[in-house]
Amino acid sequence: MSGCPARYDEALGYWVVEDPAAVRDVLLDPQTFRPDNAVLAHTPLSVKALRVLSAVGFALPPTLANNAGESHRPIRAAVARFFSPARVAAVEPLARELNTSRVASTTARLAAGEEIDLVQAIAAEPPALVVLHLLGLSEVDVPALKAWSLDSLELFWGTPDEDRQLELAHTAAEFYAWLRARTTAARKEPGTDLFGVLIKLGLSDEEICAAAYFLLIAGQETTTQLISTAFHRSLGRRIDPAETVEDVLCNASSVPTWRRITATPATLGDTQLPPQAPILLTLTATNAPPDLAFGLGLHRCLGATLARLETRIALESTQTLLPHVQLTEPPPWTTLLSFHAPKHLRVTATASASELP
Numbered sequence: 001m002s003g004c005p006a007r008y009d010e011a012l013g014y015w016v017v018e019d020p021a022a023v024r025d026v027l028l029d030p031q032t033f034r035p036d037n038a039v040l041a042h043t044p045l046s047v048k049a050l051r052v053l054s055a056v057g058f059a060l061p062p063t064l065a066n067n068a069g070e071s072h073r074p075i076r077a078a079v080a081r082f083f084s085p086a087r088v089a090a091v092e093p094l095a096r097e098l099n100t101s102r103v104a105s106t107t108a109r110l111a112a113g114e115e116i117d118l119v120q121a122i123a124a125e126p127p128a129l130v131v132l133h134l135l136g137l138s139e140v141d142v143p144a145l146k147a148w149s150l151d152s153l154e155l156f157w158g159t160p161d162e163d164r165q166l167e168l169a170h171t172a173a174e175f176y177a178w179l180r181a182r183t184t185a186a187r188k189e190p191g192t193d194l195f196g197v198l199i200k201l202g203l204s205d206e207e208i209c210a211a212a213y214f215l216l217i218a219g220q221e222t223t224t225q226l227i228s229t230a231f232h233r234s235l236g237r238r239i240d241p242a243e244t245v246e247d248v249l250c251n252a253s254s255v256p257t258w259r260r261i262t263a264t265p266a267t268l269g270d271t272q273l274p275p276q277a278p279i280l281l282t283l284t285a286t287n288a289p290p291d292l293a294f295g296l297g298l299h300r301c302l303g304a305t306l307a308r309l310e311t312r313i314a315l316e317s318t319q320t321l322l323p324h325v326q327l328t329e330p331p332p333w334t335t336l337l338s339f340h341a342p343k344h345l346r347v348t349a350t351a352s353a354s355e356l357p
Contacts (some may be wrong), residue, residue, distance in 0.1 A: 006271040006279070012337075014259070014280035015273060020288050022268050023281045026260055027296040030068045033260040035299055037278055038066040039156060039214060040259075042337045046162040049155075049169035056173045056180065061204075063211040065218075065299060072298065075211060078197050082134050083302045088309060091130055095310050098126035099317035107321055110349040111356045115328055118345040119228045122318065127223035127310055131216070131303070136193030148175035149221040150334075152213070157336040179209040223307045225254035225334065225341030227314045232331065232342050234315065234322045236350070241315035245308055246290045253284035253293035254341045280337075320357035326350050 005022035006015045017023055026033040039060055045053075060066065063075055081087075102122045109116055128142050148171055154160060155168035183205050186195035194215070198208045230248045233239075262277040273279075284293050294301035301307070315322075325347040332343045349356060 004271050005269045006273065009280070012280060014278045015271075016280045016282070017268065018282040018285060020285075020292055023283065023292060024296055025268070026279065026281055027299070030260075030298055032263055032266050033279060034068045034263045035066050035260060036062075036068070037259050037261045038299075040066075041156050043159050043165070045155075045169070046165050048162065049165040052166065052169040052173050053176070056177045057206070058173060058176045059206045060210045060213065061206050063203075063207050064302075065214060068298075071207075074201060075198075075203070075207075076298070076302070078201050079194070079211070079215065080302050081197075082136075082194065083306060085305065087134060088306050091134060091306075092309060092313070094133060095126060095130050095313050096317070098129055099314050102126070103317045103321060107356055110321075110325065110347070113348075115346055115348050116325075118231050118318075118325075118347060119224070119342065120344070123224050123227040123231060123314065126314070127220040127227070130306070130310060131219040131223075134306075135215075135219070136191070136196075145216065146221070146224075147171065148178075149217040152217055153221065153334075153336055153339050157338050176209060176213065179212050180205065182212075183208045218301070219303055219306075222254050222339065223303070223310050225339060226307055227311050228341045228345060229254055230311055230315055231318065231322065231345055234318075235345070235347070236323060236326055238323050239315065239319070241312050241319060244315055245311045248311070249284065249290035249293040249308075250288050251284060252340075255293060255338055256284045256340050257282055257338045258295060259338070324349055324351040324356055 005019040006017050009016045017026060062069055099122065106116055106121045124146060125142055128145055132140050151168045151171040152175065155172055160168055182195050186199055190196040190199045194212060195208060198211060226248065229252055230244055233248060234244060258281050260279040260281060262273050262275055264275050266273045294304035328346045328348055331345050334341050334343050
């Protein structure tokens, strides 16, 4: 590698790496470019926010995305079984049913002249219901999980001021307390669901909650965001669902960046990086390889195949609907350090009721 693939961005406080080849090199060398900062708060948390989190024992020890130690492989292997190719293939009918029913309801409401938010009406809940099914988790308040997820993403990857941090810390603490309660219940009678599997692996309560915390967020909210972005790029026109999924992953993934930190002095091309240099990797850009959106190597996204499947199904289910709707306003966007997607897609029908599918 030659040239200067890393540049320091003073505003962000990271060495930014955009060249796909350099990004690959970083991701494939987790000992030099460690994941220790992968889930740290981008904006340092205030004392008040930390007190709220401390009150519920909130802790994020190394487990999955932030773990380069020896414990990573067994934890990853245990969780990966939930996302095996056979299990993902078997969940397709459920994903299709969840989307089809929501598209039918949305179509009827549009035909009646309503304004509909496609994010909430179609994209929001199916990924959560699917991943909960795969993980063997029942009796979960899905709207609460969605709210917890959005607030946690903002808390750890946003730039909230101290007042907003305090609000977000309370919801993160509520989520963590729920995880603690599920862990405690599972210890009394470990089953085959996510919590039971992690208990049988010998993990501490803190490790179980940490793994479940981001797995339950990343396993569904980022897919909702990927679907929402795909919907946005497909409004008012006919598309090929499979091609659109790959196009979004290449050019506008919902997870456009990810973080690493140097363990020792390191070199990228002609750039010399000091130890403990925070790095921001660009995972999606014009004509980037689509697989880069899910990371590479030991920390590649476990749900990559599932996310592709769910996004394709969502697009297939709306294939005859999206050409006949239009936005009623420019959509507001989630624009966090590592998460980017439309928050809402409010639309009305452009066709008459008889012309809608």
